Amino acid sequence: MEKHNNNAKAFISFDKVSKSFGATKALINCSVSFEVGKIHALVGENGAGKSTLGKLILGVHKHDSGSIKIDGKESFLSSPRESVKQGLVGISQELSLLPDRSVVDNIAIGRETTIGPFVSNKQTLEKVEAVMEKYDLYIEPSRVVGSLSVADQQKVEILRALNTNARLIVFDEPTARLASHEADQLHNLVHSLAKSGTAVVYISHFLEEVLKISDTITLLRNGEKVRTEPTSKETKKSLIEGMTGRDAGNLFPKKPKINEKSEVLLKVKSLSRANEFKDVSFEIKKGEILGIAGLVGSGRSELAHAIYGNRMPDSGSIELNGKEFITKNVAHSIKNGMAMVPESRRDQGLILERSLLENTSLPYLEQFTSWIYGLNKNDEYSEVDDSCKTTMIKHGGLEKEVQYLSGGNQQKVLFARAAMNKPKLLIADEPTRGVDIGAKQVIYELISQLSKVGEAVLLISSEVEEIIGMAHRTLVMSRGKVVAELKGNQITKSAIMEAAFEQD
Numbered sequence: 114m115e116k117h118n119n120n121a122k123a124f125i126s127f128d129k130v131s132k133s134f135g136a137t138k139a140l141i142n143c144s145v146s147f148e149v150g151k152i153h154a155l156v157g158e159n160g161a162g163k164s165t166l167g168k169l170i171l172g173v174h175k176h177d178s179g180s181i182k183i184d185g186k187e188s189f190l191s192s193p194r195e196s197v198k199q200g201l202v203g204i205s206q207e208l209s210l211l212p213d214r215s216v217v218d219n220i221a222i223g224r225e226t227t228i229g230p231f232v233s234n235k236q237t238l239e240k241v242e243a244v245m246e247k248y249d250l251y252i253e254p255s256r257v258v259g260s261l262s263v264a265d266q267q268k269v270e271i272l273r274a275l276n277t278n279a280r281l282i283v284f285d286e287p288t289a290r291l292a293s294h295e296a297d298q299l300h301n302l303v304h305s306l307a308k309s310g311t312a313v314v315y316i317s318h319f320l321e322e323v324l325k326i327s328d329t330i331t332l333l334r335n336g337e338k339v340r341t342e343p344t345s346k347e348t349k350k351s352l353i354e355g356m357t358g359r360d361a362g363n364l365f366p367k368k369p370k371i372n373e374k375s376e377v378l379l380k381v382k383s384l385s386r387a388n389e390f391k392d393v394s395f396e397i398k399k400g401e402i403l404g405i406a407g408l409v410g411s412g413r414s415e416l417a418h419a420i421y422g423n424r425m426p427d428s429g430s431i432e433l434n435g436k437e438f439i440t441k442n443v444a445h446s447i448k449n450g451m452a453m454v455p456e457s458r459r460d461q462g463l464i465l466e467r468s469l470l471e472n473t474s475l476p477y478l479e480q481f482t483s484w485i486y487g488l489n490k491n492d493e494y495s496e497v498d499d500s501c502k503t504t505m506i507k508h509g510g511l512e513k514e515v516q517y518l519s520g521g522n523q524q525k526v527l528f529a530r531a532a533m534n535k536p537k538l539l540i541a542d543e544p545t546r547g548v549d550i551g552a553k554q555v556i557y558e559l560i561s562q563l564s565k566v567g568e569a570v571l572l573i574s575s576e577v578e579e580i581i582g583m584a585h586r587t588l589v590m591s592r593g594k595v596v597a598e599l600k601g602n603q604i605t606k607s608a609i610m611e612a613a614f615e616q617d
């Protein structure tokens with residue numbers, strides 16, 4: 114991809130900016146500037162301060178010290194409204210749309226064209242359509258946002274940003290929820306935005322992606338800037354070493370051997386649920402890591418939820434340890450040795466206003482409770498503490514609310530919770546989404562440990578490398594059906610992609 118080398122002009126610059134949250138120093142003396150027409154990437158481990166930097170630009174937080182200049186003038190970005198006025202907008206790490214409203218409502222919100230005191234729907238629509246045309250990004254304006262795919266919802270967020278005549282857009286992990294062809298589309302869009310003079314701040318854990326699309330990379334570690342370099346001077350290895358302060362090493366542990374004679378733990382027979390998945394059959398042996406690859410929306414998560422007892426299949430059956438297993442509800446599945454890391458940490462996983470302690474131990478409170486003594490708080494505390502340590506969660510205390518953890522650390526909480534139950538079957542749905550390379554290594558190591566002690570893992574992932582690096586065997590799903598099964602060294606990127614895109 115061609116890079117933009119037009120004369121760079123600093124649009125917004127930070128000079129020795131610091132920001133703390135209580136005792137946490139999220140950003141320390143950070144000096145960095147973002148230029149017109151350039152894609153400037155921010156990389157760093159979970160909790161390094163990337164989103165905080167983005168949020169200072171967007172006026173979500175206010176800096177404690179240092180100065181922020183826009184077009185060379187000292188500026189005080191004290192609210193999101195003020196930032197929007199200056200042309201600074203963001204696509205957040207978690208989408209923030211009104212699901213019940215239409216596409217046009219979401220894009221034009223707060224910027225409707227008015228005639229006197231009345232909103233002119235016709236003119237608002239025309240304006241939105243003009244923006245769609247300008248950026249070649251079309252979504253039916255009358256569609257209800259909640260019914261769109263994640264990729265299309267994200268486009269709505271981008272269109273909303275473009276509709277404000279943005280001069281700078283912060284993308285905070287925009288591709289974490291996208292399939293690879295959707296990510297490519299997004300890269301093209303980001304590229305054309307930069308070409309037309311928009312400054313882009315691009316936050317991502319996908320280092321290949323960052324190396325491919327950015328002009329400049331700033332590395333953050335523990336709130337401090339390590340360096341800012343032209344992208345051409347960095348490599349994946351140099352970035353990993355800069356982020357972690359360690360040697361890059363191997364991302365994936367050696368695959369544990371599975372005993373050919375090992376027993377079947379889970380057997381799924383002709384499982385179907387209307388409009389979600391159809392006639393799915395497979396087995397997992399004890400100690401086996403079974404991948405499920407496929408595009409977002411191919412029915413993988415729905416299948417996982419049906420096995421875990423979150424929703425009931427319409428037909429088919431499940432056997433666990435050789436006995437028929439009738440799914441009832443999640444509590445019943447947990448009792449029978451299952452645990453799940455759900456795909457969406459907000460909607461299915463965490464209660465953000467509750468503490469780290471509560472979020473981690475919630476499904477297991479019964480285990481810590483006896484009818485004589487009630488809840489054993491000490492046991493609860495020490496098990497949660499252990500689990501958070503093994504998963505390397507960076508937190509400011511187990512009593513702190515989960516909403517104050519960085520995105521990747523929130524993801525680790527889900528893993529800590531699932532691993533705490535020492536499950537016989539772990540269902541992990543996109544377990545490393547949004548987590549940094551160090552944490553990925555930890556999660557892969559934990560999955561591999563489970564396999565070594567004979568526990569089975571169902572690993573759903575959109576990251577092909579993850580499936581290749583971890584799974585003993587993988588199924589590929591497309592439109593609700595299993596379209597391929599690949600074993601050992603048959604598991605390649607091209608084999609997976611070919612099956613995933615197969616037309617019926």
Ligand SMILES: Nc1ncnc2c1ncn2[C@@H]1O[C@H](COP(=O)(O)OP(=O)(O)OP(=O)(O)O)[C@@H](O)[C@H]1O
Binds near residue numbers: 158159163165519
């Ligand atoms: N509103 C807040 N209140 C308290 N602490 C916060 C808040 N926002 C961020 N932090 C803390 O500041 C630090 C930096 O967080 P930040 O969200 O900027 O990290 P990040 O680099 O974006 O990480 P990730 O890759 O996980 O998204 C973390 O330790 C985080 O827990």
Ligand SMILES: [Mg+2]
Binds near residue numbers: 164206285519520521
């Ligand atoms: Mg973040």
